[in-house]
Amino acid sequence: MSYFHPNRALLNPKFEGYKLSPLDQEQVVSHHALQYKPSQTNVSGRSHVTFQEVQSRISHNHLAVSSQNGRLIYFDEEQRVISVGLDKAALEPSFETLYELPKQVLSPDVASPQREYPSAAFLDTTSLFVSDGHGYLYALQLSDGGPALLQGVYELKIPPAYGSSEGTVPFRVHQAVIVDPQTALVILSAKHYTGGTVSAESNGSTEKHSRHTVEFDIWAARFPLPLPPAQERPLALDVLWHRRGADVPAYTAYDATRQLFKLVGSSAYHSINASPAPSYEPSADELAPIPRAGENVDSSQPPKPPPYSWTQTSDSVTVAIPLPSSTRTEDIKIAFTPRALTMLVRPDPTTETETGPGRPPRFDMRTLWDGIQPSTSMWTWDRAAERRFGILTLHLDKAHEGTRWSQVFAAAPVRASSEASDGADDNGEIPETLDPSELWAIREALEKYTAALRDGQDTSGLGLGNGVPSLAKDEVDDELDANVGRTVCVTWVGAHGSQLPNTQIGDAPIHLLSTPLPGTSPMQPPSLVVKNGLDGVLYSLDEAKGPEDQPTWKHTSTYSALSFVLASKQDARFTHHVSSTAVLAFESGSKDLNGNVYIYRGASPKDKWAKQAIIQVGGRTAGPLLGVAAIRVEDEKIVIACLCEDELVILRDVL
Structure with a gap:
């Protein structure tokens, strides 16, 4: 499983801010009128659109790019597929x-799912997959000039096992890749429709949505290579694997060496065959009785002692369990896994338990609070520790050194009432046994911190000076800064849908600030810019030597104070980065308002200042910004194409 750990050596706590380094608008920006104009109007007023769908439509990139030759694709308002070629010397576009x-004809009397934006993805320089947004996928063969050749039409037929109320649904194309010489995969996403949802939407009812959480399906459609010839009727897509989550993926990528797809969205994407997380039900010991009139519910019986005690250091957890000294070593069965503990002790029926700890606890694949290292974890059994009772000690090595555990086990699993009352298992939270000297050190540290806050001193202890840095002085808005970026999870899926226990589901949610600029993927490994305090930390996927290597994220660069400056860019429609060179935040703009792109350049960890630039791109005569993509031209330079409603804007020499 991958983890996001910042490298403190690449952080810059002394960073002051960004200084404007202006660019000549006339020199770096060129505008080209569109003969075929795109449109972002596709939502039917008869259908209910969820928040996730609205957010996905706002961030939808209407411009598709071939990373191999820089060819651009978009759709005009007449559902035509328009190709844009760019002269790499003169940077003049041509349209074809x-x-x-x-065109699909929809009857107002027939309930139908909400249509999607048309979308496209290049498989290679000569193959293009196009979704019309109504439920059909077109495979097109491209040439250097002239119209494309239709190679096949497909539709997504959903089997009954997936619980959809619709046989076919509109979908969006995210990515097309060649996974082996004979197979290509196309990643699609579609809203999951349950029984009666479409009819409720068409009637303007939101009752269905208030009771059920909206979900989205991720489909991997398989195509043989070379593609078969076109048929007279649409063919059903060959679905290789499927996942389901709570949102449309914000970013997808494929690691050819590891043969893994990366899905980044606001939730993890699970297989529908995966068992749901167990719900929690309180045990009999956790239920408090309700006293009746004249009834005394207080019990004179002393409280039952806990079945174990535990303590921890920075790299280990020690659990001590009292057992009758007559317990034999062969009666103790203990197994460690990276996330769970199994402990089975055969009780001695001849041992009296009234004065001792009672029946030994039983842990059957109990999930631990955090991960451990099974290979270095161990247990010991000391029969003569305390007269009639010995001590069974579990030594658990933490997988994440420095992480402090709140308790030994995670949330208690569901148990039957008979099992809960036999004393063989204990699901209660048992507090850590702390050494008095450790309690004193914690109290002293808190007192020093509160005194530093009161006196305005350096609370970090790193010699960074007093007060707030000038970057944030009188400008900190905690509520605004907390909402910057998107909360996402990273899900890994094998190319052929294989279940990968260690990489299928990503880490805990992270705050995503930026994704790679479309068109730069062959030049750079997959990367993400993640919020870390006020900074944006660039994590790149480590290069793999073979399919068996686990995905590992490496902190390669830091955009200091990026989260802080992006907090004020609430109108940004796209936020992308080009490796450690720059982060670009694109505003949409409108007929009455300019749309700018804010460029924040990378800097070394020792620089107190970094450069920024502002360029007008969309809005006014160009119209709202609809899509962006990068194209590599002569001398390995990168130009940025910005698709607006009325113009194609080319940015040169801005990186």
Whole structure:
């Protein structure tokens, strides 16, 4: 499983801010009128649109790019597939109609799912997969000039096992990759419709949505290579694997060496065959009785002693369990896994338990509070520790050194009432046994920290000076800063849908600030910019030597105070980065308002200042910004194409 751990050596706590380094608008920006104009109007007023769908439509990139030759694709308002070629010397675009998608006629009397934006993904320089947004996928063969050749039409037929109320649904294309010489995979996403949802939406009812959480399906459609010839009727897509989550993926990528797909969204994407997390039910000991009139519920019986005690250091957890000294070593069965503990002790029926700890506790695959190292964890059994009772000691090596555990086990699992009352298992939270000297050290540290806050001294203890840095002085807005970026999870799926226990589900949610600029993927490994305090930390996926290597994220660079400056860019439609060179925040703009791109350049960890630039791109005569992509031109330079409603804007020499 991958983890995001910042490297303190690459952080810059002394960073002051960004200084404006202006660019000549006339020199770096060129505007080109569109003969075929795109449109972002596709939502039917008869259908209910969820928040996730609205957010996905706002961040939808209407511009598709081939990372191999820089060819651009978009759709105009007449459902035509438009190709944009860029002269890499003069940077002059040329437009050409590749294919005209059939227009779907929808009857107002028939309930139908909400349509999607048309979308496209390049498989290679000559193959393009296009979704019309109504439920059909078109495979097009491209040439250097002239219209595209239709190679096949497909539709997504959903089997009954997936619990959808619709046989076919509109979908969006996210990615198309060649996973082996004979197979290509196309990643699609579609809203999951349950029984009666479409009819409720068409009637304007939101009752269905208030009772059920909206979900989205991720489909991996398989295509043989070379593609078969076109048929007269649409063919059903060959679904290789499926996942389901609570949102449309914000970013997808494929690691060819590890043969893994990376899905980044606001939730993890699970297989529908995966068992749900067990719900918690209180045991009999946790239920407090309700006293009746004249009834005394207080019991004179002394409280039952806990079945174990535990303590911890920075790298280990020690659990001490009292057992009758007559317990034999062969009666103790203990197994460690990275996330769970199994302990089975055969009780001695001849031992009296009234004066001792009672029946030994039983832990059957109990989930631990955090991960451990099974290979270095161990247990010992000391029969003569305390007269009639010995001590069974579990030594657990923490997987994440420095992480302080709140308790030994995670949330208690569901148990039957008979099992809960036999004393063989204990699900209560048992507090850690702390050494008095450790309690004193914690209290002293808290007193020093509160005194430093009161006196305005350096609370970090790193010699960074007094007060707040000038970057944040009189400008800190905790509520605004907390909402910057998107909370996402990273899910890994094998190319052929294999279940990968250690990599299928990603880490705990992270705050995503930026994804790679479309078109730069072959030049750079997959990367993410993640919020870390006020900074944006760039994590790149480590290069793998073979499919068996686990995905590992490495902190490669830091955009200091990026989270702080992006907090004020609430109108940004796209936020992308180009490795450690720059982060670009694109505003949409409108007919009455300019749309700017804010460029924040990378700097070394020792620099107190970094450079920024502002360029007007969308809005006004160009119209709202709809899509962005990077194209590599001569001398390995990168230009940025910005698709607006009325113009194509080219940015040169900005990186």
